[in-house]
Amino acid sequence: MGAEQVRDGFVALYGTEPEGVWSAPGRVNLIGEHTDYNDGFVMPFALPHTAVAAVSRRDDGVLRLHSADIEDGVAELRLDDLVPETDRGWTAYPAGVVWALREAGHAVTGADIHLTSTVPSGAGLSSSAALEVVVALALNDLYELGLQRWQLARLCQRAENVYVGAPTGIMDQTASACCEEGHALFLDTRDLSQKQIPFDLASEGMRLLVVDTQVKHSHSEGEYGKRRAGCERGAALLGVDALRDIAYGDLDAALARLGDDEEAVRLVRHVVTEDERVEKAVALLESGDTRAIGPVLVAGHASLRDDFRISCPELDLVVDTAMSAGALGSRMTGGGFGGSAIVLADVADVDSITKAVEEAFAAAGFTAPRVFEAVPAPGARRLV
Numbered sequence: 119m120g121a122e123q124v125r126d127g128f129v130a131l132y133g134t135e136p137e138g139v140w141s142a143p144g145r146v147n148l149i150g151e152h153t154d155y156n157d158g159f160v161m162p163f164a165l166p167h168t169a170v171a172a173v174s175r176r177d178d179g180v181l182r183l184h185s186a187d188i189e190d191g192v193a194e195l196r197l198d199d200l201v202p203e204t205d206r207g208w209t210a211y212p213a214g215v216v217w218a219l220r221e222a223g224h225a226v227t228g229a230d231i232h233l234t235s236t237v238p239s240g241a242g243l244s245s246s247a248a249l250e251v252v253v254a255l256a257l258n259d260l261y262e263l264g265l266q267r268w269q270l271a272r273l274c275q276r277a278e279n280v281y282v283g284a285p286t287g288i289m290d291q292t293a294s295a296c297c298e299e300g301h302a303l304f305l306d307t308r309d310l311s312q313k314q315i316p317f318d319l320a321s322e323g324m325r326l327l328v329v330d331t332q333v334k335h336s337h338s339e340g341e342y343g344k345r346r347a348g349c350e351r352g353a354a355l356l357g358v359d360a361l362r363d364i365a366y367g368d369l370d371a372a373l374a375r376l377g378d379d380e381e382a383v384r385l386v387r388h389v390v391t392e393d394e395r396v397e398k399a400v401a402l403l404e405s406g407d408t409r410a411i412g413p414v415l416v417a418g419h420a421s422l423r424d425d426f427r428i429s430c431p432e433l434d435l436v437v438d439t440a441m442s443a444g445a446l447g448s449r450m451t452g453g454g455f456g457g458s459a460i461v462l463a464d465v466a467d468v469d470s471i472t473k474a475v476e477e478a479f480a481a482a483g484f485t486a487p488r489v490f491e492a493v494p495a496p497g498a499r500r501l502v
């Protein structure tokens with residue numbers, strides 16, 4: 119939806135013009151899965167799908183929230199009443215951002231917000247981060263808080279971890295806040311240092327497809343927490359702060375130390391090899407050998423399926439079918455247990471791969487997947 123429509127929606131709801139309109143994208147992660155809470159590497163890029171919010175300040179301690187996509191009226195909250203983990207609805211995301219800003223000492227005194235989003239919800243494409251980041255950027259601009267993008271990402275993560283109560287890493291919010299058009303974002307999640315990596319598939323005759331399996335990952339929170347705790351246990355057993363600190367060259371020795379602790383072996387092996395895969399993909403992209411990232415994606419999928427054990431039949435079917443139909447690479451992306459997979463392919467093969475995946479889903483009796491092409495889009499920005 120365009121900025122004009124969102125502004126009109128604001129006027130219809132609140133009876134005044136908004137002070138501005140902002141957008142923030144969803145993302146897909148090219149490679150680097152479940153590394154962000156291990157202080158490791160990730161490489162997401164922004165989707166053209168965005169959350170768009172029209173926002174005005176208020177000075178009376180009231181926060182009014184409305185989503186065009188949810189059949190609810192306007193939610194009216196008092197800033198002084200915002201308490202973590204008390205709201206199970208969508209308003210927890212924007213309210214959490216306001217809470218996190220105020221808790222960090224920023225003088226936000228209220229807001230009227232009307233938003234809408236084209237980021238599919240619960241598809242592993244980070245509709246939640248888009249919602250958080252668009253609100254954070256708007257308030258940063260309007261209240262002249264002077265926060266940098268990475269600082270907004272940290273506050274949004276805090277909103278999601280503490281206020282919403284979802285234990286997610288820092289990748290999603292940083293991607294939405296910091297990605298640039300035509301680039302993938304190589305992010306070190308330990309210190310948030312970043313490098314924009316040119317990622318222009320079209321000029322090389324390739325495409326990247328996103329296949330949303332339509333399997334909602336909402337039941338996955340418990341499993342996510344278990345993996346996260348398992349990684350922390352592995353790091354403790356190995357005497358490091360985070361699994362990021364195990365160098366790829368030291369992996370065999372580390373696994374030997376874990377002995378017959380089968381779960382720790384699997385989790386540690388995934389995280390350490392996944393960090394290596396991100397670095398490899400970055401090197402390949404920087405050297406202009408984009409096609410060669412295909413096998414890196416496939417190896418990443420195998421590691422998530424066999425070692426981290428967070429795939430599902432639908433995601434595996436996308437990857438297996440796409441590869442059999444001539445894709446260059448494919449893997450699940452996002453938290454797992456549903457959501458989306460990505461497929462890297464030559465332009466000439468896109469239609470036949472799409473058809474093959476759709477037919478395989480029909481034959482397996484799965485809900486039809488949603489397939490779309492992803493082009494690296496801009497990060498969060500002010501539209502009006």
Ligand code: ADP
Nearest residue numbers: 185187207208235239240241242243244245246
């Ligand atoms: P993901 O980030 O992978 O899409 P999450 O479970 O983290 O999945 O976030 C999805 C939640 O974000 C939804 O349940 C809803 O509360 C909120 N959300 C996403 N899009 C919208 C929207 N357009 N309007 C209101 N809330 C939304």
Ligand code: MG
Nearest residue numbers: 244245246247
């Ligand atoms: Mg999310």
